[in-house]
Amino acid sequence: MNTAPDMERFRSILKTKGLKATPQRLAVHEAMLDLGHASADMVRDWILRKGKVAITVASVYNILSQLTAMGLYRIIPSTSGVVWYDSLTKPHLHVYNRKRNEFKDLEDDALMLKLQAFFKENPPKGYKVDEIDVLLCCHRSRNSKIF
Amino acid sequence: MNTAPDMERFRSILKTKGLKATPQRLAVHEAMLDLGHASADMVRDWILRKGKVAITVASVYNILSQLTAMGLYRIIPSTSGVVWYDSLTKPHLHVYNRKRNEFKDLEDDALMLKLQAFFKENPPKGYKVDEIDVLLCCHRSRNSKIF
DNA sequence: GTTGATGCAAAGGCTTTGCAACTAA
DNA sequence: TTAGTTGCAAAGCCTTTGCATCAAC
Numbered sequence: 078m079n080t081a082p083d084m085e086r087f088r089s090i091l092k093t094k095g096l097k098a099t100p101q102r103l104a105v106h107e108a109m110l111d112l113g114h115a116s117a118d119m120v121r122d123w124i125l126r127k128g129k130v131a132i133t134v135a136s137v138y139n140i141l142s143q144l145t146a147m148g149l150y151r152i153i154p155s156t157s158g159v160v161w162y163d164s165l166t167k168p169h170l171h172v173y174n175r176k177r178n179e180f181k182d183l184e185d186d187a188l189m190l191k192l193q194a195f196f197k198e199n200p201p202k203g204y205k206v207d208e209i210d211v212l213l214c215c216h217r218s219r220n221s222k223i224f
Numbered sequence: 225m226n227t228a229p230d231m232e233r234f235r236s237i238l239k240t241k242g243l244k245a246t247p248q249r250l251a252v253h254e255a256m257l258d259l260g261h262a263s264a265d266m267v268r269d270w271i272l273r274k275g276k277v278a279i280t281v282a283s284v285y286n287i288l289s290q291l292t293a294m295g296l297y298r299i300i301p302s303t304s305g306v307v308w309y310d311s312l313t314k315p316h317l318h319v320y321n322r323k324r325n326e327f328k329d330l331e332d333d334a335l336m337l338k339l340q341a342f343f344k345e346n347p348p349k350g351y352k353v354d355e356i357d358v359l360l361c362c363h364r365s366r367n368s369k370i371f
Numbered sequence: 372g373t374t375g376a377t378g379c380a381a382a383g384g385c386t387t388t389g390c391a392a393c394t395a396a
Numbered sequence: 397t398t399a400g401t402t403g404c405a406a407a408g409c410c411t412t413t414g415c416a417t418c419a420a421c
């Protein structure tokens with residue numbers, strides 16, 4: 078995965094916000110771009126594995142929180158009690174494998190647009206909806222329970 | 225809320241499974257029926273507040289896990305890193321208020337059926353979908369971002 | 372040189388576990 | 397009676413915090 082252009086964009090975002098382009102911040106962002114969605118632990122592992130730079134757990138957490146607050150990542154709703162971050166901020170679906178505790182992005186723009194249109198036409202009463210998080214829990218067996 | 229009939233049903237489920245109807249288990253289930261969806265901590269608070277019975281945190285966790293494994297509850301996907309349980313196991317939507325970290329059930333059968341029909345007609349490629357978890361993140365301000 | 376970021380270590384939440392004591396059946 | 401449950405305390409994760417040190421600018 079060529080993350081170079083994204084990293085350049087990242088550096089300029091940091092500059093705009095008056096934040097320093099530290100090796101740790103760059104490494105975290107590169108990890109997120111490569112992993113797509115990950116927990117703090119997974120980000121740290123990725124950085125150590127690649128031998129990019131030394132980094133502590135605390136910094137990983139701090140950096141992830143900060144970049145999420147800046148809107149670069151989103152938190153994925155999960156059932157595991159661990160916080161997962163997603164580097165893809167545009168609206169999209171998640172397919173979740175309960176057994177493996179694994180997320181996959183489902184980048185189907187047409188599907189997402191239909192879904193948004195669906196909620197536009199079928200709005201939940203009394204609420205203003207910001208964001209739609211859809212988690213499709215899947216398996217690989219023959220039959221599906223809901224259909 | 226009159227939970228008496230549900231509690232009778234609960235006792236018979238326990239009997240069927242060969243599990244004892246301990247005061248702690250009964251209290252946890254009554255709490256879940258009353259709260260709808262709650263974290264372990266909230267369940268414990270409820271029980272202490274009502275003065276039903278003495279119970280430790282460990283027992284609350286154990287009982288919730290066990291009853292969830294039995295299919296009486298489901299875990300709600302959340303972004304907080306805390307596990308939330310839901311006593312409503314039939315398919316339904318959740319409205320989540322990020323600011324308050326609060327869930328509400330959106331019991332709109334018609335909406336859920338349409339959604340299931342939607343995914344039946346627009347299936348994510350390559351996956352067998354078990355369950356659909358939809359989290360609608362909401363606010364109360366004038367405008368909605370997605371529409 | 373300044374200002375902000377990181378490392379470190381400690382503490383704080385949430386959750387699980389092991390074992391002895393207990394109790395529902 | 398006895399198999400299953402709970403209480404308790406300890407430990408295990410995940411995450412945050414405070415402060416001294418360090419480095420990007």
